[in-house]
Amino acid sequence: MPASSHFFVFEGIDGSGKTTVSKKVSELLNTKSIPNQWHREPTESVHGLKLREFLKGNTKLSPEEQLKLFLLDREVSVNETILPALKNGKTIVQDRYYFSTAAYQGKDEEHAADILYMNEDKGFPEPNRVYFLDLSPEEALERRNTRGGQKEAFDDEKEQTRIYQNYLAILPESTIFVDATADLEEVVNFCVEDILKLISESH
Template sequence: MSHGLFIVFEGGEGSGKSTQVERLYRRLAETQRKALPVREPGTTPLGLHLREYLKSKQPLTPESELLLFAAARAQLVADHIRPSLERGFIVMSDRFSGSTVAYQGYGRAVRRDVIDYLNDYATGGLNPDVTFLLDIDPEEGLHRVGKPQLQLALSPDASAEVGRADVEGHRRFEDQPLAFHNRVRRGYLDLAKDNPGWRTLDARLPEEELAEQVWDIVLPLLPRLTSDPPVVSTPALL
């Protein structure tokens, strides 16, 4: 069986994850590597339906949100990530299980043991080979994404509605207080500290410089891949 490489990009709002996934995808294409970009939620029909539902801003309890993201992740792993890894692909995911720990765990105070169980169950125990945490101060990140209600987020009296401040560009939960985003960042930093497979990068750097740092870490991992003869990268499934 061939074994690919599983790379995940994590980070808060405005950290530039999607940009770095796209840059790495193009770089791998230049080297004729088989690469597959995916994102959460998305890529699968279930993930896309979840994205649309989240755009509706219908209220969700933290527990409901946790279960929805777990269901979408299970489908993504089954349909795309695991089969592609078995074929020797380099799979790059814009968010994975770390987002659930940071957002629903630290951000919304859902029990960590419940999150860990669901993450493991949804992924079948699949873990990334390397996870890039693009770290940025939440206030700067919110400015980057042009959050219309940034002043609400900076207010201690702002609503603490559940969920992410944006769902990859859709900005579902714009009225989250800054304290929420600070908790999310703390969650990410704790994950990076506790997991040797995580690499923390300064998301304030120019995107070209950040892309070079990512490439310097990924490049030594490429020779160990076992796969069929290299082909041009697959079309993006984002």
């Protein structure tokens, strides 16, 4: 990966705000002369679209089918978007990566770790930094209820608690835990400052 390219991943349970935050971080980095591409998983590939339908609660998939589709979609994501961008010296700011798959599809912490290793064994690139938007399952549920809209596949509070525990077990030691209850602008600025510091240290 060229020195000018970096890979930043935003993770969190549903309702933690990672899509909004990662998009705003990407926009702010562009204004600071850090050319980057905002990317998210699941992608718009045929596998990704099937997953989105499932996540919206429109279709049913067994845990095995879910995992298989996530891995297939990630291969498309890595080969068609992430690696080409990194090879061209561009930075990627990404909403969800294989930590999500491990946390959501893992039945428990041990199973989540197995799924993480499965992704690492495929040689998917490791991010330079992971930002975990930290929000308790109770607060996240409250946010999702306020937001309204359709009930999704993992909306149940018990499910979100399992996912949260799995995340804590599998996130890399270098993960930056960000208080997702803080003001949006503060959260975005905090992440951008950390990214700029990391980039300047690597040059």
